[in-house]
Amino acid sequence: MRKSVVLALVLILTLSAAGFAQTTIRLWFAGTPQALMDAMYDEMVPAFEAANPDIKLEVEFVPWSELSTKLATSFAAGVTPDIFMHGQAAIAEFVESNQLLPLDEFIADWPDKDDFGATLGSGYYKDATYFIPVFGAGRxxxxxxxxxxxxxxxxxxxxxxxxxxxxxxxxxxxxxxxxxxxxxxxxxxxxxxxxxxxxxxxxxxxxxxxxxxxxxxxxxxxxxxxxxxxxxxxxxxxxxxxxxxxxxxxxxxxxxxxxxxxxxxxxxxxxxxxxxxxxxxxxxxxxxxxxxxxxxxxxSFSGFMMSRHTVDKEKAWRVMSYLLSADSLEKINQAMATLPPRVSLAEAEFIAEDPNLKVYVEAMQFGRGxxxxxxxxxxxxxxxxxxxxxxxxxxxxxxxxxxxxxxxxxxxxx
The missing domain is CATH 3.40.190.10 (Periplasmic binding protein-like II)
Incomplete structure (x- = not known):
C-alpha cells in the first residue's frame, strides 16, 4: 500500500513537472530603440510569460548594422533564433538558402489575418508566406x-x-x-x-x-x-x-x-x-x-520570420501572434514612431494626434519596395x-x- 502511494506521488510529480516544463523561444528584434526595449522588457515579455507559463521568451535587440552578419553566422552554425526580424527584401535570399519555415498553416486559421490587408502580401514568395510585417517606414x-x-x-x-x-x-x-x-x-x-x-x-x-x-x-x-x-x-x-x-x-x-x-x-x-x-x-x-x-x-516593412531550426513551431507561433496583436503592434510602432501594418491601427491615437505621421500613412499609397x-x-x-x-x-x-x-x-x- 505504502509503495503504491509513493509510486502515485512520483507519477503525479513527474506529470506535474512535465506539464510546467518551459520551452525557451529566442527572438531577435532589429534595431535598438530604447523606448521599445523598455516596453518589451518591462511590460510585453512579462505579460506574455504570465499568460503562457510553458514558454520562456528571450528577446534580443540587434543593431541593424550587425543584423545580416549575425544572422549569417547563426545560419552557418545552425543555431538561429526561433524567430527573427529583417526587412522584406531579405525574404527571397533566406528562402533560397532554406532558412525559413512557411507560415501558411498558422495564418490559415488566424482570425487577425484580414486586419493586415495588403501588407500581408509583403511576406509572400514562391507560393508561400514566410514573413509577417511588424512596422513600416518610408522616406x-x-x-x-x-x-x-x-x-x-x-x-x-x-x-x-x-x-x-x-x-x-x-x-x-x-x-x-x-x-x-x-x-x-x-x-x-x-x-x-x-x-x-x-x-x-x-x-x-x-x-x-x-x-x-x-x-x-x-x-x-x-x-x-x-x-x-x-x-x-x-x-x-x-x-x-x-x-x-x-x-x-x-x-x-x-x-x-x-x-x-x-x-x-x-x-x-x-x-x-x-x-x-x-x-x-x-x-x-x-x-x-x-x-x-x-x-x-x-x-518597406520589417517583420518576423520563423527559422526552420525552431525548437517548437506551435510555441514560436504563439509568440509571433502575441507580438503581432493589435495591442502589441500599437505599442511597438508608437515606441518607434513607425507605421503599423494593421488596417485598424491606421487611426491609432499616436498617429491621429500627429499630422506628420498622418502624411506618412497617406503616402503609403505611393509606396513600393x-x-x-x-x-x-x-x-x-x-x-x-x-x-x-x-x-x-x-x-x-x-x-x-x-x-x-x-x-x-x-x-x-x-
Missing part, C-alpha cells in the same frame, strides 16, 4: 515651416515636382562664401541610406533596378541616368547641397539644428526631434512624394558603392551606373 521629404517662410516659400505647399524641388532647395540655401550655413537639401553620403533616397527618383523617372525576369540590371537606363543626374546636379549645378552630408549636433538632427532646409527621412526621425528638439517640432512638416513620370516612393530577389543585398551594396562615386564627383552618373550594372550582371550570372 519622405521633411522640412520646416519657419525656414520655408523665411525663404519666401509657402509651407502649406511643399514641392510636388522635380522642378519645384530644385527651386525650393535653391531658395533655402544659405552660404557664407563657399561655406554652407544651411544646405537647401541634404542627401546621404553613402550606403543603404543613399540607395534608399535614390530609389524613388529612379522609379519616378520611370526606371527600375532589374529587368522583369530579374536576370539583368536595368538601372543604367536613360531613366536611371536622368534620376541620378538630378541628384548630382543639386551639388555641382545648383549649389544647393554639399558633397558632405550634414551631421547631427549631438542628438539634434541636422534639420532641427537648421543645417539643412529639406531632408529625406524615415518617420523615426520625428520621434528624435520630439525628444531632443521639442521646441522645433511644431515647425516640422512632411511632404508627399514628388511626381515626375510617376509619384512612387520607397516604403526594393526588389525581392535572392541576391538583392549584394545588388544593393554594389549600387550604393557606385552611387557614392557619382555623388562625390569621382564618376559621371552614366559611368557609375554602367560600372555598377557590369558588376551586378556578373553577380546575376553566377
Amino acid at each position: 519622405l521629404l521633411i522640412y520646416r515651416a519657419d525656414t520655408f517662410k523665411e525663404a519666401g516659400l509657402d509651407p502649406d505647399n511643399p514641392p510636388t515636382t522635380w522642378d519645384e524641388l530644385v527651386e525650393a532647395a535653391k531658395a533655402l540655401t544659405v552660404k557664407q562664401g563657399n561655406r554652407f550655413i544651411r544646405q537647401g537639401i541634404d542627401f546621404p553620403a553613402d550606403g543603404i541610406d543613399l540607395q534608399q533616397v535614390w530609389a524613388p527618383f529612379l522609379w519616378q523617372a520611370g526606371g527600375a533596378f532589374l529587368t522583369e525576369d530579374g536576370t539583368q540590371a536595368a538601372f543604367n537606363s536613360p531613366e536611371g541616368v536622368e534620376s541620378l543626374q538630378f541628384m548630382v546636379d543639386f551639388i555641382y549645378t545648383h549649389g544647393a547641397s554639399d558633397v558632405r552630408t550634414a551631421q547631427p549636433v549631438g542628438n539634434v538632427s541636422p534639420i532641427a539644428a537648421d543645417l539643412v532646409g529639406m531632408i529625406f527621412e524615415v518617420p523615426g526621425v520625428l520621434a528624435q526631434i520630439k525628444t531632443y528638439s521639442p521646441e522645433v517640432y511644431p515647425e516640422i512638416r512632411v511632404a508627399l512624394p514628388t511626381k515626375h513620370v510617376t509619384q512612387d516612393t520607397l516604403y 526594393n526588389p525581392n530577389h535572392p541576391k538583392w543585398v549584394q545588388i544593393r551594396d554594389i549600387v550604393s558603392r557606385y552611387l557614392e562615386r557619382a555623388m562625390r564627383g569621382v564618376m559621371s552618373p552614366q559611368e557609375a551606373l554602367d560600372e555598377a550594372a557590369k558588376e551586378v550582371n556578373r553577380l546575376l550570372a553566377e
